[in-house]
Amino acid sequence: MILAEKILVYLEPLFILIVLLAFSRGRYWKQLRATKAYFIFHFASTCVLSFLLTLPKLVRISEMHIDYTYFYAYWGTYLISAVLIFFVLREIYGELMKPLPEIRRLGMLAFRWIMVISGVIGFVIAFSSVLISSHSFASMLIYLSQLCVRSVSILELCLLAFIALTIRNLGRSFRSPLFGLALGFGIDAASEFVMTAIGQLRNAQIWSAPEFILQILTTCVLVTWITYFLLPERQEEREIAIIPVQSPLIRWNDVAQALGHSTPRVAMGASSGFFLQDVERVVDRVLARNSQLDAANSGTKAG
Template sequence: MTEMSVIHFLTCLSPILCIVVVYLLLRSKVARAYLYLVALLSVKALSTCGLVALLYLVGHGVSKYKLYPIYFYTYWSSFAVEGVLALFVIYGIFLLAMDPLPGLKKLGVLIFRWVGAISIAVALGVAFTPHASGIKFMTATITQLQQTTSILTLCLLLFVCFAIRPMGLSYRSRIFGVSLGLGMMATASLCTAAMISHSGNMYTTLSIVCVIAECSALLTWSAYFTFPEPQRKMILLPTTSPFLRWNQIAMVLGDEPGYVALGEVSPDVFAPAELEIMRRASAKMQPALEPPAAMHSLSA
C-alpha cells in the first residue's frame, strides 16, 4: 500500500470511530458530562464525511476547480469550529477534575477564561501582517488558534497526570482517558502544522503518523467509554497539603468582606424592626443581670 492509500483509508476510518465514540457516550449515559466532546466528535465526523465525498466526486469526473472552493471553506471552517470546541472540551475536563475542590475550581475557571481570551487575541495578532489578504489572514488565524489549543491540551494532560492522585482519580478514570486522547490529537495537530509550514506535501510518513495518532485517540476513547469507570476515591489531604491551603484561600477570593462598627452608632442607622428586636433582647437580659433578693438581704 502506498502512503496515499494508507492516509485515505485512515481518513475514512476516522468518522466511523467518531460515531462509535458518540454512541458509547450515549450508551454509558455520560454524554451530558462530556457534551463538548460529543459536539467535537460530531463536527469532526460530519466534516470528514463531507470532505471525503468531495474527493470522491473529483475522482469520478467532476471538475476539481469547481469543487475546490467548497472543499477549502468546508475544511477551514470545520477546522476553526473544532479548535473552539476543543477549548470547551479542555474547560469541561478541568471542571470535572477539580470538582472536589470548589475553591481551586473557581480560581481555575477565572484563569482559564483569561487564558482563552489571550489565546484568541494572540492568534489574531500573530496572523495579522500588513500584506495579509482575507484568505491568508483566515487560515493563519485558524492555524494559530489550533496550535494554541494544542498547547493548552498538553498542559492539561500534564496537570491531570500530576494531580491524578490528589484528585482521587486513577489511570482508568475517564477524565484521564479523555485527556490522554486529547493529548494524542494535540500532538498530531502540532506535527501537522509544522509539516505544512515546512513542506506542502501531505502524503509523507509524518502525515501517516499524525492520522494514526488521531485514530489511536478515538480508539482510546472507545475503550474508556466501553468499560465501566472505577468509582472516584475519597480525597484525604493532610493539613499541610498545598492543595488544601490553596483551596481554602481560593474559597474566599472575591467574597464581600465583613464590616466592624467602631465608635458610637447612631440609632438612625437601624430599621425600626431592628430597634424593636434589640429592645426586647435587652429587656430579657435585664432580670438576669439584677442580683437576687437574697443577696440584697445579706448585704443589708
C-alpha cells in the same frame, strides 16, 4: 503508503462514530455537553471532507472547484474544532475539580480570561487582514486557524500534565474517562506540533509521509477514546469523588477560599507593610488550622 493513508482517512468517520456511540453509553453523556457537541461536529465535518475527496469520482466537476471547496471546508472546520476543543478542556477541568470548588472557580476564571484575550487577538488579526489588501481571506483563515490550534494545543498538553500529576489527589484513577479524554487530546496536540514542523520542513502535501504518520496518530487517539469509554468505570468513580484528607489540594482550596473573601474597605493611607504580608498571614492561618486538625486526628488514632 498512499493507499494506506486513504484507507485510514475514509475509515476515520467510522472510528468517530464508534467513539460517539461508546461515549453515549457512559454517565458523562449528559454532563459533558461541550464534549458531546465536539464529537458530533467532528463526525459531521469528517464525513463532509471525506465526501469532498470522493466527489470527483462520482460526478463530473472541475478540479479547481473541488480544491476551493475542500480548502475552505477544511480550514473552516479546523478553526471551529479548535474553539470547541477549548470548551471541552474547560469542561473536563470543571468536572475534575468539582470537589474543590474554590480552586475550580479560580481555574474557570482563568479559562474565561484566556477566551477573552484569544477573541481579542483573533479580531485584531481579522480586522488588520481586511485593512491590508495584500493579505487575502484565504491566508488570513489559515493563519488564524493555525494560531488558534497551537494555542489550544498548549492548553491540551498543560491540562494533561496537570491531570497526570494530580489525578490521585483528586480521588480519580488513570482509568477514568476524563483522563482518557485529556490523554487523547494531549497525544493529538503533541503529534500536531511535531508533524507540523516536519511538514513545514519538507513542504508536505496531503498524500505524503508526514500526513500518513499524522493520520496514524489520529487513529490512535480515536482508538484510545474508544477503549476508555468502553472500559467499565470503577464503582468508587461512579459516585462523588472523595479527596484524601492528606491531599495538599484541600489546603490550597482553603487558601483560595480565604483569598476569595472580600475585605472591608478602609481609608487610604500610608502602607506600613508589603501587600503580600496579608496573603502570608492567610496562608499561615490555614496551615495552622490544618496542623491542629492533623494533630487531633493523630491523637484520636493513638487513643
